[in-house]
Amino acid sequence: MPATQEAGIFDESALVAKAREGDLSAFNELVNSYSRKIFRLAKHITQNDEDAEDVLQETFLKAFEHLPDFQGQSKFYTWIVRIAVNESLMKLRKRKSDRSVPLDEPVDTGEDTVVREIAVWEENPEQKYSREELGQILDEAVEGLRPAFRTVFVLRDIEELSTEETAEALGISVPAVKSRLLRARLQLREKLTRFFKRKGDDVFAYM
């Protein structure tokens, strides 16, 4: 682990210890350090600004409320990610009251991963689109994933949590994280290929 990350963990646990003793400025510092990440995470899972803001507030209010129960066995960030993921999924459940989206949604890990679209991409495909268009393409691609895949992808590849931290934050096993991440990545690859593939080209361009 790089030294900077170790320093981050040290600072975090010192702040958490102070906040637990009632130091409100220490808690505010934690809020300021993680609010952007938690908002982005909630936005990706709920796909909605208003819900993401609710999740953001609920997460920190709950964290404050339950800080005395936080044992410090995991990182504070992993702990609040878990709260934020649960709050986000509750929002999704409320919105789609006809469909439940449990966090531990069973996934058949033995099922084959299907790859349908195999095509070479443009050199810098993202430059074909404006920032806004690209953002929309990516948002829609993530939104199209099942919540169980989406949350793992967001935590691993966007928030850059480790496989173990993701497993802990979601309360699922390490193999489940790995399997869901593979599916999420391959499904996203498939969706993006439709936008980014080189016109009039196919896989044989490489041969």
Add this chain to the structure above:
Amino acid sequence: MLTCKEFLTELNDYLDETGDIELRRRIESHITLCPNCFVILDTTKKTIQVFKGVMPQTLPNDVQARLLKAVERKTSERKLRARSPGIQP
């Protein structure tokens, strides 16, 4: 040599650089012979890069302000309760 199915199973470890050297060697030798898997590896890697590159980490100022206000409300409620334990909020 790896089969395409085995290649897919091991793809994540390769991309995350968590697989051992022997596995990396086998994957690399597979993709030099299998153009389909080469494209899958290349475009999956790019998929992750595109997401990492453009996902902004911004928090609108008003959202941050409302968050800090909500936290402040909560913390002053607690202080109030601590001072007057008999009064229910």
